[in-house]
Amino acid sequence: xxxxxxxxxxxxTDSQMAPAGKPLAQIVxxxxxxxxxxxxxxxxxxxxxxFVRTALExxxxxxxxxxxxxxxxxxxxxxxxxxxxxxxxxxxxxxxxARRILGDNKIIGVSVQTAEEAxxxxxxxxxxxGIGTCYDTATKYVKVGPQGPQGVxxxxxxxxKTGQRINRPVHAVTIGGVNSYNAVHVLICTRTLADNVSxxxxxxxxxxxxxxxxxxxxxxxxxxxxxxxESSWVAKQDNSKPLGVSRACQAIATVFDxxxxxxxxxLVQHITNQVVINDCANACLALGGxxxxxxxxxxxxxxxxxxxxxxxxxxxxxxxxxxxxxxxMREARLHNTxxxxxxxxxxxxxxxKQVVKELLRDYGAHVIKGNAGEIAALFGSSEMQMRGVDAxxxxxxxxxxxxxxxxxxxxxxxxxxxxxxxxxDGVSTFAVHNGHSLQGHITGSGxxxxxxxxxxxxxxxxxxxxxxxxxxVVAINLAxxxxxxxxxxxxxxxxxxxxxxEMYNLTVDTLLKNMRVERVK
Ligand SMILES: Cc1ncc(COP(=O)(O)OP(=O)(O)O)c(N)n1
Ligand SMILES: Cc1ncsc1CCOP(=O)(O)O
Numbered sequence: 001x002x003x004x005x006x007x008x009x010x011x012x013t014d015s016q017m018a019p020a021g022k023p024l025a026q027i028v029x030x031x032x033x034x035x036x037x038x039x040x041x042x043x044x045x046x047x048x049x050x051f052v053r054t055a056l057e058x059x060x061x062x063x064x065x066x067x068x069x070x071x072x073x074x075x076x077x078x079x080x081x082x083x084x085x086x087x088x089x090x091x092x093x094x095x096x097x098a099r100r101i102l103g104d105n106k107i108i109g110v111s112v113q114t115a116e117e118a119x120x121x122x123x124x125x126x127x128x129x130g131i132g133t134c135y136d137t138a139t140k141y142v143k144v145g146p147q148g149p150q151g152v153x154x155x156x157x158x159x160x161k162t163g164q165r166i167n168r169p170v171h172a173v174t175i176g177g178v179n180s181y182n183a184v185h186v187l188i189c190t191r192t193l194a195d196n197v198s199x200x201x202x203x204x205x206x207x208x209x210x211x212x213x214x215x216x217x218x219x220x221x222x223x224x225x226x227x228x229x230e231s232s233w234v235a236k237q238d239n240s241k242p243l244g245v246s247r248a249c250q251a252i253a254t255v256f257d258x259x260x261x262x263x264x265x266x267l268v269q270h271i272t273n274q275v276v277i278n279d280c281a282n283a284c285l286a287l288g289g290x291x292x293x294x295x296x297x298x299x300x301x302x303x304x305x306x307x308x309x310x311x312x313x314x315x316x317x318x319x320x321x322x323x324x325x326x327x328x329m330r331e332a333r334l335h336n337t338x339x340x341x342x343x344x345x346x347x348x349x350x351x352x353k354q355v356v357k358e359l360l361r362d363y364g365a366h367v368i369k370g371n372a373g374e375i376a377a378l379f380g381s382s383e384m385q386m387r388g389v390d391a392x393x394x395x396x397x398x399x400x401x402x403x404x405x406x407x408x409x410x411x412x413x414x415x416x417x418x419x420x421x422x423x424x425d426g427v428s429t430f431a432v433h434n435g436h437s438l439q440g441h442i443t444g445s446g447x448x449x450x451x452x453x454x455x456x457x458x459x460x461x462x463x464x465x466x467x468x469x470x471x472x473v474v475a476i477n478l479a480x481x482x483x484x485x486x487x488x489x490x491x492x493x494x495x496x497x498x499x500x501x502e503m504y505n506l507t508v509d510t511l512l513k514n515m516r517v518e519r520v521k
Pocket of ligand 1: 203
């Protein structure tokens, strides 16, 4: 990497966003104090003379801080002020020409949207790539819609392969709609599984330029970026040590005991459906959690710092609930609160599919839980279908592979419920053989699994999400087994009440004795 080229937090300026009377150089100065590591002066409408004058003012600030100043598009302006380099787009001066004019010591960054553009830019000697756009942005008109973090990831993976092929280091940021709410998701989702390589950082315009305090905004972004770059608890990498059964069982017992014994009482926020809301609240209480059902967008900000985990269930989703889900998930990401998504009936209508697609694209999840039909719809498989909220079909040929692959794609734990439940974090995959057929005869038994996941995963916020998810699945299934055995249970109605009782009565000893957890390939 060129000396001084630290792309961790990349500020691209837009003086039209600056508050009236506040000089651009002052904004840049404050942003650098907050942790910006590189600045690009982007003045799309300025006359050359004004551009040069502004560049000289900003350069005083960046030089004092010892960070690079790049100029957007205009190689002549970069030369005039002896900037550290330029950032050029696909329609600007060709890279070779910019390099010929500026020489080898200057930084040249190039915007790319596709794998082919990335490959070309690297081969032609770009020092870094600006991959995007990641999300919709009001800052710039873009011809092609946003790629989302998964689209950015595929360009990044190709860029890294190109670098390996020609033995050249590759550096990149992503840009477009990036802010402190989605920074962690973007960085975790774009990290490669094979080599564990993250983007170098994030580039933002409005997240800093429009902030009341550019310093505070930059500081928050920096802390989110550091969290994402340092955290290994969400997306398991290929070289992560797989979890063995005996270690998993011990860990499940510990997580369960911590909640059941009251050592910790997670506050589990639900935005869930009208059918199961009461059962889920009772299940949460019975398992040792504290439920709060809160879906209005207005209260999400105030709730967020107290919440231990967030369960999003789209069973009876409406426009108002969607707004609440977006607000809650934004806040959850900011607070690094684990999110469970239960995509109820996602295969049934295009509307539900779109709702889930947008939530996963914008914020991702820590755990996705669904029945086989829902998992098939998310995975894009026709092996299973949906009728309403139920799965229809003969089952997956290789269910373990489906959950593992979906986990790897979405960078989260995937839980698929059924007669046998399958769980994967992309590296370790487990089958849980507990449960009872009566679970299939009451409404909301799957939603209560979502509740149980929310109740136990907060425990492992810095550890193993898969263990938290396994704990929830095992606890629910053992409660169902115990309830079904009771002499007072005569059918679904009595089972429903007994089910909650047995969640309440479940002990760690019963759990250790009766759980049937198998590691699968
Ligand atoms: C870091 C970074 N990445 C991408 C861009 C976009 O550049 P470009 O495609 O040239 O578009 P304009 O910025 O010129 O509108 C960027 N500026 N910075
Ligand atoms: C310059 C640029 N290039 C691609 S998107 C974009 C603007 C990003 O702005 P914001 O961070 O405000 O979404």
